[in-house]
Amino acid sequence: MFRRSAILLLATAAWAETGSRACAPCHAEIYRKYKQTGMARSSGRTGDGLESFANVTFTSAGAQYRVTPRYAVEFSHGDVKGSRAMEWFIGSGAVGRSYAGFVGGFLFQSPASYYSARKAWDISPGFRTKPFVDVARPIESPCLHCHSSGAKPMKGTENKYSDPPFAEGGVSCERCHGAGEEHVTRRSPIINPAKLAAARRDSVCLQCHLTGAARVARPGRGPGSFRPGDLLNDHITVFVWSRPDPTDRAATDHAEQLARSRCQQAAGDKLWCGTCHDAHSGSTRPPAATCLQCHSPHKDRSADCFGCHMPKGQSREGEHVVYTDHSIARRPGTSARDRVLQVFRGMKAGDRDWALAQPSRSVPLLEKLALNGDAAVLVQLAQQYDAAGLGAAPYQRALKLDPDNATAQANLGIYRIRAGRVRDALDLWRSAFDRNPSMIGAGLNLATGQLQAGDRPGALTTLGRILQFHPDNAQARQLLLTASLP
Numbered sequence: 001m002f003r004r005s006a007i008l009l010l011a012t013a014a015w016a017e018t019g020s021r022a023c024a025p026c027h028a029e030i031y032r033k034y035k036q037t038g039m040a041r042s043s044g045r046t047g048d049g050l051e052s053f054a055n056v057t058f059t060s061a062g063a064q065y066r067v068t069p070r071y072a073v074e075f076s077h078g079d080v081k082g083s084r085a086m087e088w089f090i091g092s093g094a095v096g097r098s099y100a101g102f103v104g105g106f107l108f109q110s111p112a113s114y115y116s117a118r119k120a121w122d123i124s125p126g127f128r129t130k131p132f133v134d135v136a137r138p139i140e141s142p143c144l145h146c147h148s149s150g151a152k153p154m155k156g157t158e159n160k161y162s163d164p165p166f167a168e169g170g171v172s173c174e175r176c177h178g179a180g181e182e183h184v185t186r187r188s189p190i191i192n193p194a195k196l197a198a199a200r201r202d203s204v205c206l207q208c209h210l211t212g213a214a215r216v217a218r219p220g221r222g223p224g225s226f227r228p229g230d231l232l233n234d235h236i237t238v239f240v241w242s243r244p245d246p247t248d249r250a251a252t253d254h255a256e257q258l259a260r261s262r263c264q265q266a267a268g269d270k271l272w273c274g275t276c277h278d279a280h281s282g283s284t285r286p287p288a289a290t291c292l293q294c295h296s297p298h299k300d301r302s303a304d305c306f307g308c309h310m311p312k313g314q315s316r317e318g319e320h321v322v323y324t325d326h327s328i329a330r331r332p333g334t335s336a337r338d339r340v341l342q343v344f345r346g347m348k349a350g351d352r353d354w355a356l357a358q359p360s361r362s363v364p365l366l367e368k369l370a371l372n373g374d375a376a377v378l379v380q381l382a383q384q385y386d387a388a389g390l391g392a393a394p395y396q397r398a399l400k401l402d403p404d405n406a407t408a409q410a411n412l413g414i415y416r417i418r419a420g421r422v423r424d425a426l427d428l429w430r431s432a433f434d435r436n437p438s439m440i441g442a443g444l445n446l447a448t449g450q451l452q453a454g455d456r457p458g459a460l461t462t463l464g465r466i467l468q469f470h471p472d473n474a475q476a477r478q479l480l481l482t483a484s485l486p
């Protein structure tokens, strides 16, 4: 017994993180320089003084918004009025900033963002198309794994976090160098990414700088389980399109673009992010001589290799980007139809990765894999079966393996109500909506089901909870009116 727990203790000690401040006494210059970078300042508690409060009002889809200097966003849409705290910022503000705030322990993205170039507040990227005030969009854990360090999601829910939601704002030293406690206290060696084998070295940057078209997590793993020194591919498999879609530029596509370059295809692992970027320096501009490591200068041209070969696009500002490729004249090879999904450079994908990356094309494969008892596979398979009304059995099996799966609960509820098993359906919807209040469908189904079953007090409680999270939901307001009628 004693031996076993001692071994366990050692295993945790090996991964103990100390936070960046512990590095400052001995690496003062790097610490000082790195703290100025966008990466180091990529998230934190609001109130660092970056924003201006001169332009605080905006409208979107008929709703009015106003941001207060105490970081609350007030909204009004018809007779719906309310306000939400913006306790956390995400993004250094080099281009822009998004915000998040807690409601009932759940963390939601703010509809208001700050746009640095215009020094103005406006609707968040991706929110403009919503015809209602959307204040219940979850901050999913990948968001915090890329923008903060030591993210603290709670088990069994989809966007519930401890408060504060992360141990350190921004990208900490240890996200690239691995846990440092042993190095700090005993001078044991610590990882230097540049000294790792190429695929492990690249993985350090790609954990955050590669989004791709699909990211498939290995069972029990995900972006949050990666540690420097690991192969990213042992945690997730990333798929990319064989050709870029000129209208779709993810903010995190640097690695994908680099992998398309003739330079990396020909030079291979000699070229990586670190060839051109010093991760500790705030400047993104590589030294002029960088290209000359491998190329000789043109005789007839200036030395500004980057200006011609790596030109800047328009500053990316979410939906405010003017990037109109009106490709009515279809240039051969650029249309989306010609694209196929590929595994990202150097990664390997097994059957399971392929099946989860494109589930609608992989039903026979999913059926085969489902025999292994794999909750992620079962939920995907069930969703493919939904159109034919055959998803109940795989949802049920998925829930045996992963009782917290809110998607499976919400969808199985629909099969249960159709089969007349009202109580089961209501229990499933209640559980899904408790775990993830962004699942408005489960909430509305629950309220409707309760009303139909004659449980008016229950329905009123549910509707109150829906409106706490989704104050501008027309269906819930309508149901509340019906339920309140004598």
Ligand code: HEC
Residues within 6 Å of the ligand: 018, 019, 020, 022, 023, 024, 025, 026, 027, 173, 174, 177, 179, 180, 181, 183, 184, 187, 189, 190, 191, 192, 195
């Ligand atoms: C008590 C002083 C001290 C503290 C605190 C400290 N280091 Fe070091 N670190 C050193 C010394 C001395 C070296 C150079 C000798 C060596 O390589 O072991 C070093 C070397 C390194 C290297 C280079 C390793 C290599 O193989 O190239 C990295 C990376 C590093 N430290 C990161 C960190 C990080 C990250 C932290 C904070 C978690 C940290 N250090 C905290 C003293 C310290």
Ligand code: HEC
Residues within 6 Å of the ligand: 037, 038, 039, 040, 041, 042, 043, 090, 091, 092, 093, 094, 095, 145, 146, 147, 171, 175, 176, 193, 204, 205, 206, 207, 208, 209, 273, 274, 277, 278, 279, 281, 282, 283, 284
């Ligand atoms: C834990 C996630 C994470 C890791 C690991 C990471 N980055 Fe970043 N990086 C970011 C985020 C997030 C930003 C955007 C920061 C912002 O402006 O909010 C960024 C921005 C940058 C920038 C722009 C300048 C700056 O500092 O903001 C460069 C250059 C960069 N990263 C290079 C690298 C390189 C090279 C590596 C690997 C050695 C790496 N990054 C590893 C998340 C990460």
Ligand code: HEC
Residues within 6 Å of the ligand: 038, 090, 091, 092, 093, 094, 095, 096, 097, 098, 099, 109, 139, 140, 142, 143, 144, 146, 147, 207, 208, 209, 210, 211, 251, 252, 253, 254
């Ligand atoms: C896979 C990692 C990843 C995820 C997930 C991710 N980001 Fe980012 N984000 C980045 C990187 C890297 C950049 C730097 C820009 C670039 O690479 O072009 C960035 C840039 C940004 C910026 C602009 C910062 C600036 O430079 O001013 C904002 C704002 C932002 N992200 C918000 C979010 C929010 C909110 C979420 C979650 C809903 C999110 N990001 C999810 C990696 C990520």
Ligand code: HEC
Residues within 6 Å of the ligand: 020, 023, 024, 027, 030, 031, 032, 034, 035, 039, 171, 172, 173, 174, 175, 176, 177, 192, 193, 194, 274, 279, 280
């Ligand atoms: C985004 C990834 C990233 C972050 C964050 C980061 N480093 Fe590094 N660090 C690197 C890389 C890559 C190298 C190797 C540079 C090279 O030799 O090309 C390096 C090298 C080092 C070295 C050894 C070489 C040298 O320049 O002395 C030390 C020490 C170090 N880092 C300390 C730190 C400390 C302290 C922090 C936090 C304040 C930090 N690093 C944050 C990526 C990172």
Ligand code: HEC
Residues within 6 Å of the ligand: 262, 263, 264, 266, 267, 270, 271, 275, 290, 291, 292, 293, 294, 295, 305, 306, 309, 310
């Ligand atoms: C690590 C070495 C390396 C670095 C650094 C490097 N390249 Fe290359 N690049 C190559 C190789 C190898 C090729 C392929 C040469 C060939 O096919 O003959 C190439 C090809 C090219 C091409 C031809 C592209 C095409 O489609 O045919 C251009 C342009 C280019 N590089 C520009 C640059 C510029 C500009 C920089 C600096 C921003 C740079 N390279 C940095 C190795 C490198």
Ligand code: HEC
Residues within 6 Å of the ligand: 205, 209, 254, 255, 256, 258, 271, 272, 273, 274, 275, 276, 277, 283, 284, 285, 286, 290, 306, 310
């Ligand atoms: C051949 C050189 C080269 C390589 C390799 C390279 N970059 Fe860059 N990167 C640049 C240049 C040039 C800029 C623009 C610098 C400027 O003008 O500020 C840039 C800018 C950036 C920026 C700032 C946002 C933007 O798009 O302007 C980020 C983030 C970034 N690079 C990340 C990466 C990552 C991650 C990798 C590895 C996958 C990488 N870069 C590899 C040359 C390179």
Ligand code: HEC
Residues within 6 Å of the ligand: 291, 292, 295, 296, 297, 298, 301, 302, 303, 304, 305, 306, 307, 308, 309
């Ligand atoms: C004024 C714009 C401009 C500048 C500055 C520039 N290039 Fe080019 N480069 C071009 C064009 C255009 C081509 C294509 C030439 C062709 O197809 O005849 C090219 C082609 C290349 C090629 C492909 C092989 C070749 O020689 O045809 C390489 C490699 C290259 N450039 C590297 C560089 C490097 C390194 C620098 C910086 C020292 C640089 N370029 C500066 C415009 C520029």
